[in-house]
Amino acid sequence: MIGVFDSGIGGLTVLKELLRRLPGYRFIYFGDTARTPYGTKSPETIIRYALEDTEFLLRHGARVIVVACHSASSVATEALKAHFPEIPIFEVVTPSVERALAVTRRKVIGVIGTRATIESRVYERLLTERDPGVKVYGRACPLLVPLVEEGWLNKPETRMIVKKCLLPLKMRGIDTLILGCTHYPVLRKVIAAKAGRRVTMVDPAEEVAERVRAYVEENAPPPLEKDGEPLIFVSDFTPAFEEVARLFLGRRVKLLKAEDAPV
Amino acid sequence: MIGVFDSGIGGLTVLKELLRRLPGYRFIYFGDTARTPYGTKSPETIIRYALEDTEFLLRHGARVIVVACHSASSVATEALKAHFPEIPIFEVVTPSVERALAVTRRKVIGVIGTRATIESRVYERLLTERDPGVKVYGRACPLLVPLVEEGWLNKPETRMIVKKCLLPLKMRGIDTLILGCTHYPVLRKVIAAKAGRRVTMVDPAEEVAERVRAYVEENAPPPLEKDGEPLIFVSDFTPAFEEVARLFLGRRVKLLKAEDAPV
The missing domain is CATH 3.40.50.1860 (Rossmann fold)
Structure with a gap:
């Protein structure tokens, strides 16, 4: 399972490119809508959030992590690789x-x-x-x-x-x-x-998806069942988020409130 | 001590009006900049944040609470009054x-x-x-x-x-x-x-400050010492916040990173 996280739902633009390139693979997305946005916050806070978001995805079965958030990619990638040395971590x-x-x-x-x-x-x-x-x-x-x-x-x-x-x-x-x-x-x-x-x-979004595709196709065969719907979790839910999510993903989407989200 | 909280630093417009009306009183402000803004989030999340912010202010000695945030005032006032029945709670x-x-x-x-x-x-x-x-x-x-x-x-x-x-x-x-x-x-x-x-x-901001002034002047004499500088805590600190804070408060301001902020 491929895990993708972002400060909010904007990272669905990355998930969209991944879904296009890797049909049949399983995806889990976490959007930290309860603490969005990250871009205005300090590096220390962004690093802490990124670690917590990654832990959430790993806890739910992700074995590859894609950091869709540019702020987190910019300031937290080294910390993520140091904390999770055995997990392949891709960033944008x-x-x-x-x-x-x-x-x-x-x-x-x-x-x-x-x-x-x-x-x-x-x-x-x-x-x-x-x-x-x-x-x-x-x-x-x-x-x-x-x-x-x-x-x-x-x-x-x-x-x-x-x-x-x-x-x-x-x-x-x-x-x-x-x-x-x-x-x-x-x-x-x-x-x-x-x-x-x-x-x-x-x-x-296109560039990172291309990298993940190359890595995953080489290292893991696609699962046989093709149920294909990604799990999309958010730390806070409003109907407005679902509206905007549709804009980013290019199709209707059901957002799941993550009860065990980092807060 | 009068406690004021907001989702971020915008509530300093309320503190500004309070300081103008109540010189000599002690103020503590908490801006939840690590989770700002509240206005896009769900009522349940806003209520949880408002309770945590109030607990922070009470823990630091506040005896009167002013909710400067409109989103929190709109959806969390009843929950605050129910949780802290003995504390006078003002909202905007x-x-x-x-x-x-x-x-x-x-x-x-x-x-x-x-x-x-x-x-x-x-x-x-x-x-x-x-x-x-x-x-x-x-x-x-x-x-x-x-x-x-x-x-x-x-x-x-x-x-x-x-x-x-x-x-x-x-x-x-x-x-x-x-x-x-x-x-x-x-x-x-x-x-x-x-x-x-x-x-x-x-x-x-003017209206709530007027109410707080009337209540406080009737119920509590101003402290004798007039050191007057309000304590302004934030849950996340960046230099940009300090710039914007100046805009809201109308003068230079030192923001303190709250180490025990709710997260």
């Missing part, structure tokens, strides 16, 4: 870094994300470690998450805010843009339009 | 209701707030219980909180979003508007401008 940052380096033409890469992700400078560090000649420009866009959660996907205000967010990156001449937050793939069209045709989008 | 909803009824001319009252506050219909219920002839129109404006927290107080996008938020209320002909969220007083100018001159603003 490294695959996107490698993809961005593969597609950039002029080696000028932009990253957008929450405040925690951008301030951690994790993308900058990993990109320049692999290629010291690359220039990286990060930009925190915290307003995009609430806009997505309100379903304001293509409103004039959303387009204005996306434009304002991307402006400093465009002025730096980026040719590649990493969508460094689970929610952003839902805004991909607006972001791509405002970034301009010559900027290549890197969607971490 | 009732005083605003009474004020709105006192100032409305045509008995058409608007309320803006988070999704939890508006969906609880608590303002509507309390207003019509007191005056069945009053018409109440609620409107959830969840985007205003992140706009304030980004410091986007008077940007074109903020004005557009405020305008769009108020439009259905204006079409109903409201003459009074309750600012049903701790963050909104910071946007008061923009909101008042978009609401129009003939709409009277009701600021719950």
